[in-house]
Amino acid sequence: MSSYYESTDLAKFGSIGEHGKALADEFFKYYGMVTGADGALTKREKALIALAVSHSEKCPYCIDAYTTACLEAGANPAQMMEAVHVAAVMKAGVTLVHSVQMKNQLDKLVL
Amino acid sequence: MKIATAPAVTRAARGRHDFDALLKGQGITLPPLGIETLQVNITRLCNQVCRHCHVDASPTRTEAMSRAGIERCIALLKQHPEIRALDITGGAPELHEDFVWMVEQARRLGRQVIVRHNLTVSFDPHPRSGESMRHLPAFFAAQRCEVVSSLPYYQQFFTDAQRGDGVFEKSIRGLQELNAFGYGVEGTGLVLNLVYNPVGPYLPAAQAALEADYKRELATRFGIEFNSLFTITNMPINRFALHLRKSGQYEAYMDKLLAAFNPQAAAGVMCRSIVSVSYDGTLHDCDFNQMLEMPVETIDGRTPTIFDFDFAALMRRRIRFGPHCLGCTAGAGSSCGGVTA
Numbered sequence: 001m002s003s004y005y006e007s008t009d010l011a012k013f014g015s016i017g018e019h020g021k022a023l024a025d026e027f028f029k030y031y032g033m034v035t036g037a038d039g040a041l042t043k044r045e046k047a048l049i050a051l052a053v054s055h056s057e058k059c060p061y062c063i064d065a066y067t068t069a070c071l072e073a074g075a076n077p078a079q080m081m082e083a084v085h086v087a088a089v090m091k092a093g094v095t096l097v098h099s100v101q102m103k104n105q106l107d108k109l110v111l
Numbered sequence: 112m113k114i115a116t117a118p119a120v121t122r123a124a125r126g127r128h129d130f131d132a133l134l135k136g137q138g139i140t141l142p143p144l145g146i147e148t149l150q151v152n153i154t155r156l157c158n159q160v161c162r163h164c165h166v167d168a169s170p171t172r173t174e175a176m177s178r179a180g181i182e183r184c185i186a187l188l189k190q191h192p193e194i195r196a197l198d199i200t201g202g203a204p205e206l207h208e209d210f211v212w213m214v215e216q217a218r219r220l221g222r223q224v225i226v227r228h229n230l231t232v233s234f235d236p237h238p239r240s241g242e243s244m245r246h247l248p249a250f251f252a253a254q255r256c257e258v259v260s261s262l263p264y265y266q267q268f269f270t271d272a273q274r275g276d277g278v279f280e281k282s283i284r285g286l287q288e289l290n291a292f293g294y295g296v297e298g299t300g301l302v303l304n305l306v307y308n309p310v311g312p313y314l315p316a317a318q319a320a321l322e323a324d325y326k327r328e329l330a331t332r333f334g335i336e337f338n339s340l341f342t343i344t345n346m347p348i349n350r351f352a353l354h355l356r357k358s359g360q361y362e363a364y365m366d367k368l369l370a371a372f373n374p375q376a377a378a379g380v381m382c383r384s385i386v387s388v389s390y391d392g393t394l395h396d397c398d399f400n401q402m403l404e405m406p407v408e409t410i411d412g413r414t415p416t417i418f419d420f421d422f423a424a425l426m427r428r429r430i431r432f433g434p435h436c437l438g439c440t441a442g443a444g445s446s447c448g449g450v451t452a
Binding site for chain 1 (some may be wrong): 251264266268269309311313314315316317320321324
């Protein structure tokens with residue numbers, strides 16, 4: 001194996017059912033219900049959320065899949081990039097908000 | 112790189128993408144329903160060189176229908192009132208020297224005339240003669256042609272990526288000018304429809320949602336109005352097929368189209384209700400078959416032209432299909448008038 005991630009592996013996702021079909025079937029049914037149609041959110045909004053999560057979770061399979069899904073839902077590169085910025089700023093915010101914990105600890109430790 | 116030197120399509124892929132076998136397997140038959148539209152490709156000459164163009168049109172192409180061919184198309188409209196519309200395409204059909212005459216004659220016969228207008232041809236000088244094409248918007252309006260124009264997106268990035276640098280800005284000016292002549296404006300009856308097609312190997316978004324986006328964005332940003340948006344899937348032939356094969360995406364794209372096969376979309380394919388005419392007068396089931404040099408075959412094995420046009424024989428023909436037909440049957444379907452399902 002030349003790499004831990006092979007782009008051709010994405011198409012093999014369905015094969016997870018070989019060792020647990022019932023659970024895989026339930027997962028894919030759920031997946032389709034959530035992402036496959038407009039609901040309270042449009043398919044485009046869901047695809048943009050999924051693209052943001054793909055980046056925060058650093059999943060190359062998902063980034064490939066949801067770049068295409070966003071385009072197929074009519075999104076444009078500006079919207080897609082903004083979604084990634086939402087993921088990035090959440091990561092930064094999550095890091096920074098923990099500094100309150102640091103400050104609390106400082107307050108406890110410093111005379 | 113020519114198609115012949117691009118990576119080969121595997122035998123397994125050819126088998127998977129056998130459209131006739133797919134229809135047979137699903138018990139679907141698609142006989143002709145009528146000939147409501149005569150779609151005539153009068154020239155392959157174009158002022159643009161679009162990356163996805165299935166015609167391989169460009170400023171250097173020389174193929175053009177003869178005056179005799181154009182007169183024969185008009186005679187066919189006269190003989191066959193069942194053919195309600197003349198759909199003139201190219202290349203940029205306006206660059207043909209007999210374009211104006213053809214439109215005027217068809218309109219005199221009371222036929223709907225659809226012009227596949229690229230929005231930039233009226234700003235560029237004629238690639239061969241250098242003459243100005245500025246007369247076109249007024250001519251369209253005077254003849255009350257229906258104008259159908261490609262605009263791959265309501266933003267510059269996708270449009271210029273597909274159609275060339277500067278095309279978006281010119282297209283916006285072209286649309287504003289058509290609006291000024293009443294095109295796309297409510298109450299005028301002058302129809303301006305836009306065409307969206309993806310800027311790569313993926314399926315179009317839902318037509319209604321995208322139309323709403325186009326209407327909102329074009330009105331807000333540029334004050335532009337239009338009637339309808341047609342979403343069209345990229346056909347895996349010619350220039351686009353070469354791109355797919357060079358970039359190693361051909362089989363994946365074909366598999367995507369196959370996975371999205373929709374029997375309802377198949378029932379509405381445009382080849383069931385049009386005949387496509389090439390510059391040399393040969394008849395085809397659609398413009399894509401025309402570019403693949405797959406002429407109509409009647410049941411007695413003839414390949415008729417406009418000069419031996421037999422309406423009844425054409426209605427009995429078996430429409431010719433190929434792997435590219437997966438493009439018209441994927442998802443909500445695709446045709447020169449948008450979705451089919």
